[in-house]
Amino acid sequence: xxELAKSGDLSADLATAFDASPNPYVLITPDLxxxxxNDAYLKVTNSQREAIIGQPLFAAFDSGPGEEAxxxxxxxxxSLEKARDTRQRDHLALVRFSIAxxxxxxxxxxxxxxxxxxxxPILDSDGNVAYLLQHTNDITELERLRRQHGLGExxxxxxxxxxxxxNVLRRAQLVQEDNRxxxxxxxxxxxxxxxxxxxxxxLSGPNHVFEMHNTAYGxxxxxxxxxxxxxxxxxxxxxxxxxxELLDRVFATGEPFEGREAPVxxxxxxxxxxxxxxxxxxxxxxxxxxxxxxxIFVQGNDVTDSVLAAQRQKLMIDxxxxxxxxxxxxxxxxxxxxxxxxxxxxxxxVTFQARLMSxxxxxxxxxxxxxxxxxxDEVLEHETEAHGHHRVLANGPHxxxxxxxxxxxxxxxxxxxxxxxxxxxxxxxxxxxxxDWSVSDSPERRLSLIWSEVGGPPVVMPERRGFGSxxxxxNVRHDLAGDAKLSxxxxxxxxxxxxxxxxxxxx
Amino acid sequence: MSKGLxxxxxxxxxxxxxxxMLLETILEDMGCTPVGPASSVDEGLxxxxxxxxxxxxxxxxxxxxxxxxxxxxxxxxxGVPFVFSTGYGEGGLPDEWRGQATVQKPFTEAAIRQALxxxxxxxxx
Numbered sequence: 001x002x003e004l005a006k007s008g009d010l011s012a013d014l015a016t017a018f019d020a021s022p023n024p025y026v027l028i029t030p031d032l033x034x035x036x037x038n039d040a041y042l043k044v045t046n047s048q049r050e051a052i053i054g055q056p057l058f059a060a061f062d063s064g065p066g067e068e069a070x071x072x073x074x075x076x077x078x079s080l081e082k083a084r085d086t087r088q089r090d091h092l093a094l095v096r097f098s099i100a101x102x103x104x105x106x107x108x109x110x111x112x113x114x115x116x117x118x119x120x121p122i123l124d125s126d127g128n129v130a131y132l133l134q135h136t137n138d139i140t141e142l143e144r145l146r147r148q149h150g151l152g153e154x155x156x157x158x159x160x161x162x163x164x165x166x167n168v169l170r171r172a173q174l175v176q177e178d179n180r181x182x183x184x185x186x187x188x189x190x191x192x193x194x195x196x197x198x199x200x201x202x203l204s205g206p207n208h209v210f211e212m213h214n215t216a217y218g219x220x221x222x223x224x225x226x227x228x229x230x231x232x233x234x235x236x237x238x239x240x241x242x243x244x245e246l247l248d249r250v251f252a253t254g255e256p257f258e259g260r261e262a263p264v265x266x267x268x269x270x271x272x273x274x275x276x277x278x279x280x281x282x283x284x285x286x287x288x289x290x291x292x293x294x295x296i297f298v299q300g301n302d303v304t305d306s307v308l309a310a311q312r313q314k315l316m317i318d319x320x321x322x323x324x325x326x327x328x329x330x331x332x333x334x335x336x337x338x339x340x341x342x343x344x345x346x347x348x349x350v351t352f353q354a355r356l357m358s359x360x361x362x363x364x365x366x367x368x369x370x371x372x373x374x375x376x377d378e379v380l381e382h383e384t385e386a387h388g389h390h391r392v393l394a395n396g397p398h399x400x401x402x403x404x405x406x407x408x409x410x411x412x413x414x415x416x417x418x419x420x421x422x423x424x425x426x427x428x429x430x431x432x433x434x435x436d437w438s439v440s441d442s443p444e445r446r447l448s449l450i451w452s453e454v455g456g457p458p459v460v461m462p463e464r465r466g467f468g469s470x471x472x473x474x475n476v477r478h479d480l481a482g483d484a485k486l487s488x489x490x491x492x493x494x495x496x497x498x499x500x501x502x503x504x505x506x507x
Numbered sequence: 508m509s510k511g512l513x514x515x516x517x518x519x520x521x522x523x524x525x526x527x528m529l530l531e532t533i534l535e536d537m538g539c540t541p542v543g544p545a546s547s548v549d550e551g552l553x554x555x556x557x558x559x560x561x562x563x564x565x566x567x568x569x570x571x572x573x574x575x576x577x578x579x580x581x582x583x584x585x586g587v588p589f590v591f592s593t594g595y596g597e598g599g600l601p602d603e604w605r606g607q608a609t610v611q612k613p614f615t616e617a618a619i620r621q622a623l624x625x626x627x628x629x630x631x632x
Contacts, residue, residue: 326612328613331613332529479522481546
């Protein structure tokens with residue numbers, strides 16, 4: 001064969017055979033122009049070689065006039081295009097296609113003809129479609145036979161008539177059309193499947209071989225093509241998470257499985273780290289004609305973003321609830337302790353409200369810094385400014401307080417200032433309060449603060465420890481792990497507070 | 508009124524001094540003797556292990572950013588009944604401790620009394 005082809009004899013032989021064949025053949029270019037034909041073709045189509053060669057096929061043959069002509073052309077064209085695009089042979093079982101005939105009077109008349117056609121792609125050495133070979137069978141004689149029979153005396157429908165009669169012809173055409181429609185539909189479904197926002201994959205057989213998957217699935221698993229691989233080979237990083245076993249069970253039992261917000265960890269890119277994603281998915285068994293499970297249809301959505309957002313939100317709500325409830329318990333405590341030292345509802349209301357406002361002021365300061373902390377001098381100023389700037393003299397370095405320390409010191413300054421205004425230096429016009437503080441760094445970061453009152457009335461040791469002094473001592477010791485010393489020297493009240501600054505406290 | 512709680516020694520673990528003071532006041536009103544209060548899990552654990560004659564305990568679930576459960580485990584091992592106090596809802600407790608007597612913040616005296624009695628298995632007199 002090779003030698004024949006080299007010498008050129010093979011092509012000569014083929015061309016001769018082609019021309020001599022009683023079967024009509026026409027060679028068509030991929031853009032549907034006529035490239036060549038044999039004599040049989042010229043004969044059945046009543047055409048001249050030079051008139052049709054190089055012509056677009058449907059310019060040379062347009063199926064003539066008549067309502068069905070465009071439809072006939074469309075059917076042939078679709079079959080040719082399919083053979084070209086799929087590189088697979090395509091058959092047209094039955095098509096009506098009219099052929100022009102020059103009558104005795106020189107008029108062109110169109111003659112209805114019935115054809116069966118096969119379109120075969122002819123590939124070049126690169127595998128591209130070089131030509132399409134159309135092989136047609138003229139089956140018009142069968143149709144004539146039917147008609148002649150129908151023209152006979154008897155109206156009885158013969159077997160032959162039933163076989164090739166109008167109904168069969170129509171049915172054959174309908175089936176052919178249905179096939180075309182189904183194929184269009186199938187192509188559209190595949191397009192939808194490929195571009196669906198959810199992920200879709202089809203697994204075949206008991207080892208779950210990837211038959212196909214869409215773009216979203218590819219994006220999810222973040223790796224090269226897995227088509228043709230088994231699940232265990234394609235996704236080895238999912239081992240031990242129960243998914244292999246789940247698919248095995250769906251395949252074995254034929255029971256579908258639905259997962260919601262299911263965590264799955266795998267490498268989301270080739271060299272990337274293992275990441276956790278959350279997916280909603282369905283494993284749906286695919287059954288063959290016998291009802292046996294043949295594969296599994298996998299479909300779902302990546303819901304990682306919404307799952308993480310919901311987790312964050314729950315965390316924030318829990319934390320908010322915790323803080324609100326703790327604050328309410330604090331307020332409850334202030335109310336109860338204040339009530340115990342105030343039998344008069346009017347003075348209770350004033351004192352309780354003042355304590356509440358003090359707490360609220362510190363909250364305001366902390367909110368300004370997004371609860372990162374507050375400056376000591378700001379907290380002090382907030383709690384004492386009502387008594388006049390020149391009467392409370394602050395002296396110390398800039399100190400950033402953590403939220404818990406800010407809240408504690410806010411309440412402490414409030415109690416100290418209230419007490420000074422009631423009994424101490426701020427109860428007389430000339431009295432002053434000096435607030436001095438310093439920060440030492442060894443052995444730990446520690447704040448030492450002294451509140452000392454001068455110019456007030458002679459100090460009298462209180463008979464009973466009130467809520468204010470208990471709160472100061474307890475708060476410093478308990479909440480801030482520090483020390484507080486309150487002294488009632490006659491010349492002026494004095495509070496010494498020492499607290500570590502490093503200690504983290506939640507409120 | 509609550510004879511069953513009279514003279515009982517009750518450990519308090521609570522990081523917030525104002526809330527601890529409230530609990531002390533409530534317990535004293537019921538005739539109990541408050542022990543502590545402990546302001547951290549470590550301090551609470553030491554008291555839960557070493558404090559003599561504990562009859563019961565009130566445990567804040569979130570103590571200075573840590574969960575109080577090691578203290579609960581120590582008390583359980585010692586056979587001391589306890590009540591959780593929490594600002595989180597029912598869902599705030601892990602499975603292991605679900606069903607344990609719990610009071611929600613802010614709390615009433617009656618709620619604390621009932622929870623303590625339930626934990627101690629003491630009938631109201």
